[in-house]
Each structure stands twice: as C-alpha cells, then as structure tokens.
Amino acid sequence: MSKPLKQIHLAAHFPGVNNTTVWSDPAAGSHIEFSSFAKFARTAERAKFDFLFLAEGLRLREQGGKIYDLDVVGRPDTFTILAALAAVTEHLGLTGTINSTFNEPYEVARQFASLDHLSDGRAAWNVVTSWDAFTGENFRRGGFLPQDERYSRAKEFLATTQELFDSWHGDEVVADRASGTFLSDAKAGAFVHQGQHFDIQGQFNVPRSPQGRPVIFQAGDSDEGREFAASSADAIFSRYSTLGEGQAFYTDVKSRLAKYGRRSDQLLILxxxxxxxxDTDAEAEDLAKEVRRQQVSGATAIKHLEFVWNRDLSSYDPDGPLPDVDPDVGENHISKGRAQVRMYRDPLATAREWRERAEANGWSIRDLVIETGNRQAFIGSPSTVAKTINDFVQADASDGFILVPHITPTGLDPFADKVVPLLQEQGVFRTEYEGPTLRDHLGLAHPDDVREERAAS
Known part of the structure; x- marks a missing residue:
C-alpha cells in the first residue's frame, strides 16, 4: 500500500529591511505603514496559508558604531501589528517572535492571551533567546546570558507562561452581572511560581483563550534549541535548504520527541x-541572479566581510579582490553585542576558504558574498517550484515552508496566483480552511485534549 500524501503547510514571513528584501526596488513598499502589512496578510489568507509570521526587531543593527544599510527603518512593534491584522483577516494565523531573555512571563502571557481572544484563536508565539548585549542595553541588563543559561531561562519562561494560561479553567468561574460578583468559589487566574529565574505569584487577569495557549514556535538550531523544541514547541523553524540537510534535521528533531511522551505529528518542521x-526555469535563473545583486550592494558586501574579518575594510573595493590581511581574532568585535558569540567560529579558516574559492572562480568581494550568502531556496517556473516543494515534504525534509518574498508587500502574489493552485490540484494543499483556529490549520490538538490523552495513557 502506498504511503498517503502529506498535506503541505505554507506560511508567509513579512521581512524587515535585511539581506533578503530588495527595499530599494521601485516595486517595494513601506516596511512600516500598516497598508503594507494588511496587503501582505490578505494575500496570504487568499492563498489559504496557515499563518503570517513577524520577526522581532529590538534594536537597529550597527557595525563600527554606525547603523548600516541592512536596517534603515527598524520595525514596528510586533503585537501592535498582529492585533491590527486580526481585524482585517478572518482565518490567517498570526505569529510573532517575542524574546524570552528581555521580557517577563506575566506581560508576555497577557499579550498573547489577549491576541488569541482578539483573533478568535489565531495567535502563535515564536520563543527566542538573545545573546546580544548591544540589544540588552535597551533593557538595563548590562550584558548577556551564557547559552546554557539562556535556554534554561527560556524553558522556565515558557513553563511559567503556560501556568498563567492554564490558571483559568473553562467555565469554573461564572460572573453574576446583576450583583457584580462571582458565583464560583474558584480563584480565577491564581498562580504561584517559584524557580531559578522567576519567583512570582498573583492572579492572571485574562480568561482562558480560544486555543487555551498560543501555538508555540522555536527557532534555535543548536542542540539545546532542538531539545527545547522537542520538549515544548508545536513547530520549529529550520534553516536547511537542501534535501539531504533537511532530512537529517527532520529525523534528528523528530527522534527526540518520544522521550517527552510526544508523537511525531505533534511537532512540525518548517x-x-x-x-x-x-515563466520558464531559465528565466527564473536569470531573474534570481539579478535579485541577488540587488540584495547585496557593494556597501553591504564590505559590511558582511567586516563581520568575518573584524576590521574596518571600508578602503577596499567591493568589486576587487579579498583582503590579504587576516581577520582580527581579538576580544573586541566590530559589531557590538557579538563579541562572545560569533557566526563564524573560526574566522581564520573561513578567510582561507573564501580566498581559495574567490581565486579559483575569479570572484570579487561582492561576488563572494553573493555566492556564499543566503540563496533563493526555490527558483523556477511555477510547476518546477510546486514540484520541488512537494518533493521536500513527501521526502520528510520538512512539513512545509515559511515563504519569504524579496519584494514586500506584493512579492507573495505570484506564488499565491501561480504555485498554490498547482499544489491544490495535486491534492497536497487545502482549498478551504478546515477550522477557525491556527491549531486547526496546523493539525494540532487543543492543549486540554493533549493533557487528557496523556492522563489516559
């Protein structure tokens, strides 16, 4: 008997100004005006996507003490945007990144419970940590947490918010409007939490929301991050774009679920x-090359190289060869807040490898950054892209994808108009929403049902 086809999950990420967006293109719209977010969300909902995703921008990026062209406008507050989008959409899930290092459980739980009520059950939280002392200055924390402590705090942070979400128990508390009193002796929202990171008690003032709790996403790729997702998340983001890497990540994370009493279908890989x-694969390849050159300006290429070299390279020609000088591996880093955690763990080895590749291929600095940086995951005609996406999902390299267009807010339209219908024709993507909540879209059970299932087993 053949294996039944998996249903594909699709979501849309509205990116800030970064090396994915081509914000300088005449077709690009505002990254701060609400009309851009509303247009983007309506397109995603028209295409029957599961959810819209917003990342969190707590501080403008800088290098050498200056804000640079990858972050020229910042990003509005996540909760404000999602609450506003709840009013102009009916089905689309609303997912936001909120930091567990620089926030407090009561406030975050209250915001997400409120969003879940306002949206009739469409809220989701991407739980992240932060090692960035530069960002931490905004919160008067004067430093950062080591990696193991960041995840320890994140786990307790999430557990504490779940205690708050669960502190309202269905219909136990009934209000008598005539007398203005409660008819039940139940103490609505009462909580007490004592732990390593949080020692709080009181009463949570937002009633149980439609989903019980927001859907929980996690984005860490470290071993700690994968374990955190396996124990606590409903979905995990993945950064792997090749079939083999995707399958390895998928297998690894899914294999961790059993130790927490969870099934494979209780955590999605996205x-x-x-x-x-x-119109053709060749046309798409040509366009992709043009897009990459728009994404990586000469100034951007130099800034990217400076992050690895840890030196001021502003005197170098981005269309010239790589520097002969080696990276500075000293304690102080050119980008504040990133001195202790480097994206490239061995800058000297990275520099040697890049010089060899640039010399072998005749690449300039800009060429190298274009070739080694983020690449388009799907390039081709609509039929080619639809087939590739389906192949990934059916081969257990993912459960779906969070799509990031390079033009906002209109960049999602071609995918919605040309690729989605092909996936629907293949029977691997919905033609209508199955239910009102984001949990319905993702095929996830309500937390109360999961609790009852575990109690019965």
Missing amino acids: PAATFVLG
Whole structure:
C-alpha cells in the first residue's frame, strides 16, 4: 500500500529591511505603514496559508558604531501589528517572535492571551533567546546570558507562561452581572511560581483563550534549541535548504520527541524559504541572479566581510579582490553585542576558504558574498517550484515552508496566483480552511485534549 500524501503547510514571513528584501526596488513598499502589512496578510489568507509570521526587531543593527544599510527603518512593534491584522483577516494565523531573555512571563502571557481572544484563536508565539548585549542595553541588563543559561531561562519562561494560561479553567468561574460578583468559589487566574529565574505569584487577569495557549514556535538550531523544541514547541523553524540537510534535521528533531511522551505529528518542521518565479526555469535563473545583486550592494558586501574579518575594510573595493590581511581574532568585535558569540567560529579558516574559492572562480568581494550568502531556496517556473516543494515534504525534509518574498508587500502574489493552485490540484494543499483556529490549520490538538490523552495513557 502506498504511503498517503502529506498535506503541505505554507506560511508567509513579512521581512524587515535585511539581506533578503530588495527595499530599494521601485516595486517595494513601506516596511512600516500598516497598508503594507494588511496587503501582505490578505494575500496570504487568499492563498489559504496557515499563518503570517513577524520577526522581532529590538534594536537597529550597527557595525563600527554606525547603523548600516541592512536596517534603515527598524520595525514596528510586533503585537501592535498582529492585533491590527486580526481585524482585517478572518482565518490567517498570526505569529510573532517575542524574546524570552528581555521580557517577563506575566506581560508576555497577557499579550498573547489577549491576541488569541482578539483573533478568535489565531495567535502563535515564536520563543527566542538573545545573546546580544548591544540589544540588552535597551533593557538595563548590562550584558548577556551564557547559552546554557539562556535556554534554561527560556524553558522556565515558557513553563511559567503556560501556568498563567492554564490558571483559568473553562467555565469554573461564572460572573453574576446583576450583583457584580462571582458565583464560583474558584480563584480565577491564581498562580504561584517559584524557580531559578522567576519567583512570582498573583492572579492572571485574562480568561482562558480560544486555543487555551498560543501555538508555540522555536527557532534555535543548536542542540539545546532542538531539545527545547522537542520538549515544548508545536513547530520549529529550520534553516536547511537542501534535501539531504533537511532530512537529517527532520529525523534528528523528530527522534527526540518520544522521550517527552510526544508523537511525531505533534511537532512540525518548517524551514524558511525564499523563491524566484519565472515563466520558464531559465528565466527564473536569470531573474534570481539579478535579485541577488540587488540584495547585496557593494556597501553591504564590505559590511558582511567586516563581520568575518573584524576590521574596518571600508578602503577596499567591493568589486576587487579579498583582503590579504587576516581577520582580527581579538576580544573586541566590530559589531557590538557579538563579541562572545560569533557566526563564524573560526574566522581564520573561513578567510582561507573564501580566498581559495574567490581565486579559483575569479570572484570579487561582492561576488563572494553573493555566492556564499543566503540563496533563493526555490527558483523556477511555477510547476518546477510546486514540484520541488512537494518533493521536500513527501521526502520528510520538512512539513512545509515559511515563504519569504524579496519584494514586500506584493512579492507573495505570484506564488499565491501561480504555485498554490498547482499544489491544490495535486491534492497536497487545502482549498478551504478546515477550522477557525491556527491549531486547526496546523493539525494540532487543543492543549486540554493533549493533557487528557496523556492522563489516559
């Protein structure tokens, strides 16, 4: 008997100004005006996507003490945007990244419970940690947490918010409007939490929301991050864009679930994916090359190289060869807040490898950054892209994708108009929403049902 086809999950990420967006293109709209977010959300909902995703921008990026062209406008507050989008959409899930290092459980739980009520059960939380002392200055924390302590705090942070969400128990508390009193002796929202990171007690003032708790996403790729997702998350983002890497990540994370009493279908694997469409595969390839050169300006290429070299390279020609000088591996880093955690753990080895590749291929600095940086995950005609996406999902390299267009807010339209119908024709993507909540879209059970299932087993 053949294996039944998996249903594909699709979501849309509205990116800030970064090396994915081509914000300088005449077709690009505002990254701060609400009309851009509303247009983007309506397109995602028209295409029957599971959810819209917003990342969190707590501080403008800088290098060498200056804000640079990858972050020229910042990003509005996540909760404000999602609450506003709840009013202009009916089905689309609303997912936001909120930091567990620089916030407090009571406030975050209250915000997400409120969003879940306002949206009739469409809220989701991407739980992240932060090692960035530069960002931490905004919160008067004067430093950062080591990696093991960041995840320890995140686990307790999430557990504490879940205690708050669960502190209202269905219909136990009934209000008598005539007398203005409660008819039940139940203490609505009462909580007490004592732990390593939080020692709080009181009463949570937002009633149980439609989903019970927001859907929980997690984005860490470290061993600690994968374990955190396996124990606590409903979905995990993946950064792997090749079939083999995707399958390895999928297998690893799913294999961790059993120790927490969870089934494979209780955690979704959703990589982020950029795309470029053309009438033919060749046309799409040509367009993708043009997009990459728009994404990586000469100034951007130099800034990217400076992050690895840890030196001021502003005197170098981005269309010239790589520097002969080696990276500075000293304690102080050119980008504040990143001195202790480097994206490239061995800058000297990275520099040697990049010089060899640049010399072998005749690449300039800009060429190298284009070739080694983020690549479009899906390039081709609509039929090619639809087939590739389906192949990934059916081969257990993912459960779906979070699509990141390079133009906002209109960049999602070609995918919605040309690729989604092909997936629907193949029977691997919905033609209508199955239920009102984000948990319905993702095929996830209500927390109360999961609790009852575990109690019965």
